[in-house]
Amino acid sequence: MTSTAKHAATVLTVPAFADNYLWLIHDGVHAVVVDPGDAAPILAALNQHRLTLTAILLTHHHADHIGGVPELLQHYAVPVFGPRNDAIAAVARPLVEGDVVSLPRLDVEFAVLDVPGHTRGHIAYVRRDGAAERWLFCGDTLFAGGCGRLFEGTPEQMVASLSKLAALPDDTQVFCAHEYTLSNLRFAAAIEPNNLALMARVRIEAAKREDGVPTVPTSIGVEKATNPFLRYSEQEIVESLVEAGRLAPGASPVAAFAALRQWKNSF
Template identity: 45%
Template sequence: MLSVITIPAFNDNYIWLFHQADSNKAYVVDPGCAKSVLSYLQGAETQGNKLDLVGILITHHHADHTGGIAELQKAYQNQLNVYGPSKENIDGLTELIDHQQSLLLPFITNPVNVIEVPGHTLGHIAYSIEDALFCGDTLFSGGCGRLFEGSPEQMSASLSKLSSLDKDTKVYCAHEYTQANLAFAMAVEPNNPQLQQYNQSVLDARMNNISTIPTTIATELAINPFLRSHCTEIKQSISQQFNVNNPTDIQTFTLLRQWKNNF
């Protein structure tokens, strides 16, 4: 069984630390801030829960996901294995992942399914381990990443890959964007009762400074407009917003992302 720990960083980033429940050998995902990771590990050791960092998983090249690699390597005498996409220019990788594959991590029982998810960046990858999905900036709760490098067609295909995972899969994305994403989702699909209920629970959580992550694939299929571009109400909202008739699913997705960029 995998144990996953939240390490907040910067204004709204999440760094994920995980290990087998019966092991103290740990990995971190997208450590943009080394100090946040080291502070957590030092605090855990003080409380008698010492974890030994053995590796890093990187999803894409943006600095708020990679900025802590060098400092963490220095803290661990350059002994860390650092996995990441070969299609992106990332300093400090020791293990290049060049295609969708099954990855074996030392001290982790089950293989890691590496999923290519271009869109936010062209070489972006996600990691699926047991019932956990570490998806960087591809899928958010109620939203998806901006298209800095890829096309709408690429992002839509990437989200389709992720949404086809087991519905109970826990989605560990890299930012606390849920409340803002749901404000947009409510504008797009206001009559979705599951979205209305989820939006209220998220407002309550954030009012009490409680994280909304992880979400699940099942939840996102029910409430996330970027996984629901086939739905009638969303198509109607796009038709009204952009004065287009009978948009296709990919036109709907493309215009949703354009609308969200300026929402």
């Protein structure tokens, strides 16, 4: 899209590094970037599509999500929104759950959710301006077919965070930050092999990757049907954990989640 005509906001996928996705929310004129780990691909996309950056949104402090912020600020004097509790120096507009972000120069509004687990202060952005398209920008909390590692938080925190996201409407589009889908689904298929929806998804997502097409955004409905980290209480998954000697019979759902995440770490 090279026209400067303004239209309804949409999301542009900007690949970065080996497997990151950076997101540009734009209306054909103005743009807001989510988690710019690298400035170069964002600057190139802004130039290619003739967009002017008006804000930066951050979900957490890891370098592959914030590394491009200083260079972007050299080119654009824009506000940086991000988590209050994740110690990011560039954040000028600190956010916690309950805050609302109105994107500068765009008719888009987000509610903020606290979703600790991957980091202590991780937040997510949920579109709430009444548009037909529901959007979730969740950083590294929820992935297509998976979830983030627990680098700083606890299993209890991550279970609570994922429960918040699973409670969103099924048609909510999930803009996560990495192309981890096929490896996530290989793990999911190993522990829930009788999930027909999952097996169908494996074929669909594999075909996308063969064609060089991103597997994200996904949706909350798809994740609830196929993502083991939203399905950790399902009987087949629990039985797989017990049979593998990773979970004691009768253990709590949180213990099942923790065992599942630990298994995935070494799968």
